[in-house]
Each structure stands twice: as structure tokens, then as C-alpha cells.
Amino acid sequence: MTEPSKPRIVITYCTQCQWLLRAGWMAQELLSTFTSDLGEVALVPGSGGVFQIDYNDVVIWERQKDGGFPDVKTLKQRVRDQLDPGRSLGHVDRT
Structure with a gap:
């Protein structure tokens, strides 16, 4: 039996920038x-001002759409x- x-x-980032x-x-x-x-965090060079973060092919941040x-x-x-919605991030979740 294989582990999932x-x-x-x-993370796709602009090399020109x-x-x-x-x-x-x-x-x-x-x-x-x-x-x-996490199994991997990959850094992928791009161009044209791109800065995008994908989680298993789901875009969770796009610089132009999300404003910076x-x-x-x-x-x-x-x-x-995406990973575990019920999980607490401790101090990160505090306001």
C-alpha cells in the first residue's frame, strides 16, 4: 500500500523584477x-511581472489579481x- x-x-516569480x-x-x-x-515547495522562474502561488494546481495567490x-x-x-482547514496556526490566527 502506497502513502498518498x-x-x-x-511559487512562480519574475526574474526580470x-x-x-x-x-x-x-x-x-x-x-x-x-x-x-508538504511534499515540495518549488520555485519556478518566470517573467512579465508574474508572482503566483499554487497549491496542487489551485491558484491561492496571484499578484495582479490579489493586489501585490x-x-x-x-x-x-x-x-x-487548502491543507487542513480546521488546523490552528497559533499566533498567526490571532488578530
Whole structure:
């Protein structure tokens, strides 16, 4: 019996805009918070001002549509809502 595959996060960032550090920082935050729950966080170079975050092929953040970049709290909440909606993120969920 095989174990079900863990979710994959893809962060597509614009190389022309030099958003690699931002994408890498967000990947680090997600891997630190969802340590054993994620199978992969991939960084994919793009162009044309793209900054998009996908969870198993579901877009959870798109810079142009959502108006800029997510703060870490919002990003973690959106990933949690896909991964395990009932899960508490501790201090991140506090207002």
C-alpha cells in the first residue's frame, strides 16, 4: 500500500523584477510552518511581472489579481485552508 502524495506548492516569480529572494523567503516560511505536511515547495522562474502561488494546481495567490504580494500571515492561512482547514496556526490566527 502506497502513502498518498503530499501537497506541492509552486511559487512562480519574475526574474526580470528580481523577486527570487521574496519567493525563497516565502518558501522558507511555508516549509517551517508546514514541516512534515508538504511534499515540495518549488520555485519556478518566470517573467512579465508574474508572482503566483499554487497549491496542487489551485491558484491561492496571484499578484495582479490579489493586489501585490501576500503577507506571511495571509499566505500561511491560505495554505492552511487548502491543507487542513480546521488546523490552528497559533499566533498567526490571532488578530
